[in-house]
Amino acid sequence: MKIKMRIITASYRQNDVTVELFGRSSDGKSVTALFFGFKPYFDYVDPSEDCISKMKNNPEFIDMEDKNLFLNGENVDVKRFYVKSPWKVPELRKICNCEALAADIPFHHRFIYDYDLGSSVNIEGELLEDEKKNYTTDIVIKINKIETAESFNPDLKILSFDIENSISTREIFVIGYSIYFKGKIQQGELSSNETSDEKSILNGFNDLITEEDPDIITGYNIDGYDLPLLEERMRANRIHFNTGRDFLPPRRIMDQFWRLHGRVIDDAWWAVKKVLHPKHESLNFVSNLLLNEGKENVNRIYIENEWKNRRDDVVKYCIKDSYLALMIYLKIRILDRNLYLSTVSMLPLDDVTNGGTSTYVDSILIRRADRESIGVPMSARRSSNETYEGGYVHTMEPGLYDMIVVLDFKSMYPSMIIKHNICFTTLSKNGEITAPNGAKFLSPDVKKGIIPDILEQLMKDRDEVKKQMKTDKENYEYFNGLQDAIKVLMNTFYGVLGTTFYRFTNREISSAITAFARQTITSIISDLENDGNKVIYGDTDSIFIESGKKTVDEAIDFGNKLSSEISQRENLVLEFEKVMDPLFSHGAKKRYAGKIVYPEENNGEILVRGYETRRTDSFNLQSEALKKVFDLILSRNVNGAKQYAEDLIKKVSAGDIDNEDLVISRSVKDFDTYKNASSMANVNAAKKMIERGEMFIPGMKVSWIVTNANRTPQEVEPFIDGETFNYRPDYIYYSKRLQETLNRVLESLDKEVEVVKNPQTKITDLFNEDSNKKKSETTNLDDFFK
DNA sequence: TGCCCTCGGGG
DNA sequence: GTGTACGAGGGCA
16 A cells, blocks of 8 residues: 655664654554664774674674765775664774764664655555554554655644642642644543542543544643653552553653654743743743733642642643643644754654754755765764854944944855855865865865755755745745745754864864854955945844934835845845844943834834843842833933933832832752752742741742842842731842843943942942953854854 | 853643 | 753852
């Protein structure tokens, strides 16, 4: 039989080293596809006789083969060794002293690369009835023939769940779930009652997953809470946590992700963090923000009592939470994004969802290297603390600027790589292209590098998809998602090539890329200045110019004109991105705030870079005051901003402020998990709560007010909602912190006069670091990619 | 300046 | 599972 399927995850069976591909077929069935007989292998560069005999005598040895590969600028002889077990490779690659190649590629990736499979595949094979009992999928098929197919997006089943449990005994009370499939939502719960205990909840959960057979499992903070809890309770009840499509349990990877054979575990909270960067990350806040809908009213701090007294409400609350997580997950469209990304990077969905970014680049580059007989080095395990010069940052004079036009280089680093043929395959002493850092690369007519070639192709692909997006209105969404994913992939490419020690590149190559980029932007800036333009700021691939225009329309014309002039002259694309009016900076690099007036859809937005204060352990007043100050400055009311700041700090130092505005809160774990618990304010607040007979359970969030910051550690008193606070806050401490925050912004505006009078105590000048600023400053590329 | 430690979400 | 890794901020050397 023949089927077309989208690959969700790939793995292999330990017992017989059979490759397993899990996915959904074009007709909506869940599928396990098995490939028998694929063998692990890796290469040794020019191994000695001794090395070869060691390998041949190893019980893992199957076969060997001669190869000739391009490596570090020359062709070398290598021996390819085929072995029995993927998990033995880390051991085997250390048997000899010579260099091992491609000995750190996960086995399922090795398979996908070798058969050059994309995210969707056509399979010819036969149904395996006797294997059906080993998997939860609708069908199990033996692969006789497999090849990549045009990518398609099947309907995937998403299951979201949430658990309510006892804080003290950890016992699970209820698991609520919401399932999304083909546009419909189905809900339910598993709970303890007269006839059902925790054991039956846990077994019920396993059954639910097995029967529903979802492709995606989500929830809110399931990675860090619900899944570890399930694992713990399953163990306590001696129940196998067999929720995989092969009945194996989920496994925690690096204290971060969970991996489950056949399904993707995709925590909605992580997705929200990555995509949205919300001010607060709580389910209630985020669901109100995205869905205009909040959590049900249950007090989870007193969950045991709530469960005793309001069981039905707790069940409702639990289901609602699973529903909210599901709706958030759908709303932010992270699944679509990852599906597109898996399409363009030719990887299973799980690998783009829960894998590192270098995996995407590996997927493209390793296939290409194999095709062209280029050796695949191992990832360097060197500690790479060495930094190198990154992007160019133009220093900004402190002040308030009008009608600023912002120009952006389109794909600056990919453009540099393509233009200068930068690649590990072209790096050569004989190269006629010399980078500003001294690295030399062969010219494209002598040898075209594979990285520039791939990037050029990706750029062309993207333009092509964009064209289709415009002509094929019916499939606009699809093409738009695809072009965006290609952009992400290209960004990933230069991110990986530019920041770390990636297997195919090195420092010389990374710094050649950034050096060319600096050369390009600085020469354009000086051209602009020679033409009489006022360049006030620039960072890596952006240039800020004071247009001198009175109206937005004039500024837009100016921006368009500049962008087309320079783009033509330089044979690069410099896009006119936005107009800000006004723009404010106190003179530090990477810190500014501006009001956007163009493009129209962002008109009125306030853009703040580099000034944000940490939200979680700052007190309310701090962030509110900062926001107010920016509002005033960007309304050009600088004096008003100063006056406001001065008045506020005076008020605080005089104690004329509500206690609520000074509360700091953070969560506290078990005290003995801290290296230096006694010096931590949150721990000390929790200890005092216990002394006072207040409830404290490790993991709880604790609120406090600082009462004496002159002592080490600072003295704090817990702040309990609804109870009077009988201590005097350290108003001097609070006014100092407020002053620090506000001075970061205001200090530059009026240097002679201290912006704010010192409140009672002497405070040394803050932010006097700009005495010897150079005109040109550089920054590490890593900063740019944050 | 750079490293180490911690939190955030969840009950 | 031939796989290592979130991002921001404060404290401290």
